[in-house]
Amino acid sequence: MIALESVAARRRPLSLAGVSVAWGPGVHAVLGAREDGGALLLALVAGAARPRSGRVTVLDGAATAPGVRARVAMVLLDPVLPDALRVDETMALAADIRGEPARDPAERLRALGIEALAARPVRSLSPPEARAVAVTEAVTSSRVRVLLVEEPLLSMDPRAAALLPERLRARAADGCAVVVLTTSPRDAAEIADDHVLLRRGAVSARVTSIDALTDGSPGGARIRVVAHDARDARMLVAALAREDGVEGVAQDGASVVARGRDAVSLARTVGRAAVGASLDVTEMHVEPLRDGEASGLEAPR
Amino acid sequence: MIPALARLPVARLLRTPRTWIAAGAWYALAIGMAVLMRRRAASHGADDVLVEACGALVLPLVAYTLAGAALGARSVAASTAAVAAFGASRVRAAAATVGVGVTASAIAGGLLAATVAIVAHGAADPPVARDALVSGYVGALGGAAYAAWFSLGAGFGGRGGGRLVALLVDWVLGAGGGTTALFAPRAHLRNLLGGAPPVDLSQRASAMALGVLAVACALGAVGRARA
Numbered sequence: 001m002i003a004l005e006s007v008a009a010r011r012r013p014l015s016l017a018g019v020s021v022a023w024g025p026g027v028h029a030v031l032g033a034r035e036d037g038g039a040l041l042l043a044l045v046a047g048a049a050r051p052r053s054g055r056v057t058v059l060d061g062a063a064t065a066p067g068v069r070a071r072v073a074m075v076l077l078d079p080v081l082p083d084a085l086r087v088d089e090t091m092a093l094a095a096d097i098r099g100e101p102a103r104d105p106a107e108r109l110r111a112l113g114i115e116a117l118a119a120r121p122v123r124s125l126s127p128p129e130a131r132a133v134a135v136t137e138a139v140t141s142s143r144v145r146v147l148l149v150e151e152p153l154l155s156m157d158p159r160a161a162a163l164l165p166e167r168l169r170a171r172a173a174d175g176c177a178v179v180v181l182t183t184s185p186r187d188a189a190e191i192a193d194d195h196v197l198l199r200r201g202a203v204s205a206r207v208t209s210i211d212a213l214t215d216g217s218p219g220g221a222r223i224r225v226v227a228h229d230a231r232d233a234r235m236l237v238a239a240l241a242r243e244d245g246v247e248g249v250a251q252d253g254a255s256v257v258a259r260g261r262d263a264v265s266l267a268r269t270v271g272r273a274a275v276g277a278s279l280d281v282t283e284m285h286v287e288p289l290r291d292g293e294a295s296g297l298e299a300p301r
Numbered sequence: 302m303i304p305a306l307a308r309l310p311v312a313r314l315l316r317t318p319r320t321w322i323a324a325g326a327w328y329a330l331a332i333g334m335a336v337l338m339r340r341r342a343a344s345h346g347a348d349d350v351l352v353e354a355c356g357a358l359v360l361p362l363v364a365y366t367l368a369g370a371a372l373g374a375r376s377v378a379a380s381t382a383a384v385a386a387f388g389a390s391r392v393r394a395a396a397a398t399v400g401v402g403v404t405a406s407a408i409a410g411g412l413l414a415a416t417v418a419i420v421a422h423g424a425a426d427p428p429v430a431r432d433a434l435v436s437g438y439v440g441a442l443g444g445a446a447y448a449a450w451f452s453l454g455a456g457f458g459g460r461g462g463g464r465l466v467a468l469l470v471d472w473v474l475g476a477g478g479g480t481t482a483l484f485a486p487r488a489h490l491r492n493l494l495g496g497a498p499p500v501d502l503s504q505r506a507s508a509m510a511l512g513v514l515a516v517a518c519a520l521g522a523v524g525r526a527r528a
Contacts, residue, residue, distance in 0.1 A: 097306070
């Protein structure tokens, strides 16, 4: 249904390199931020951007083909709706353009509980309401076979947000490919069947369980702990050296940096070590771990 | 497909009060000057108002307002983004948008010129009915050419700021009678309304030039939808 083969693309400041992914009917999550190239990936599938190299196939055709584009709906964080129309007129216009039979717009809006917006001018909608209208148009269209939704539960009208996961899964069960782009593992786990981790323009992992994705983070996790003073920090380093699950530890004045396989178990371990050594911890936070940085920490034993 | 795609620019035109206030103000200025000329009993009242006020100032500004309103005060590409999101061809959407702006401007220009010709009619002007008819035709042609000209301008600049540049270029180029004036609607419209021709061009040639300018600029504007 959707296939990207060795796709490279660039739309400043975003870029994608060597992305190959195939999606059939179902709900699929792309975990990553816009800066990781997620929005560009959606734009490629929607035919709104062209790859520099590689091939993008959607519904057995080129993503940019007119017959394909009418069957693909993309809802970004800042959707563009026809500014001078009312919501019901917008739904009717979309139906005409997509070439689907006319239906009562209020009935379509009711699918996500926003029928009260039918008579409102689009200009008067708040951003969450506008997103709700855009996603309702996509979800209720009989012609749309591919739905691309950025952050489905973020900045979304609460009435629509409550019903959206169920509606997206219903469309997937109906044979549609639904791709959600999100930075939230929780939203991805709630909505999607499988997950692709997009990192700096490349697919770094592809799993069916969100837990596997966190556990399998290739760089592991790093936590910085700020102790009361350098003496306490030295004691914490000694305590962490006795803990399993700490793969590396380093001290910098009153700060201790510990590295482990995943953030949750590492945080538990650090907490246990600090309590065991009767140390006061001023601050503790997870730090992003860049590729190749892990070697900078010494093994505790 | 085109009628569906025309719904949005038509709604922008009809539902933006600012458009009607601005266009109405320019109309009022032209009609006011026509009335003044009538009271003075000027022998060439219609000619004077059509050339000096209508063609040189009011008609371009009315077309500027209407073309901008049809585009939603955006660039050509941005004005089609909403319908393109539903799968519409950007080129078709731009054609519908530019078409609505050109049509509205042609109607407004025709009505404006015909009304001014009637109100400011002087003793030495051609018979009033014929003058109104010819002025209406010239106003419509000028309005269409100007709307296409400004639509092409709106193809450039982040928010279609090229529209303002197009207005200034027309005023600068069209003010003279040299070769460069041939590329500005202003010079041809002035010639058709009875003013000084650019490089001694006949009125028939100026009418053809306006038509060519209108078509070329409209095609150029539609092409900018891909930008």
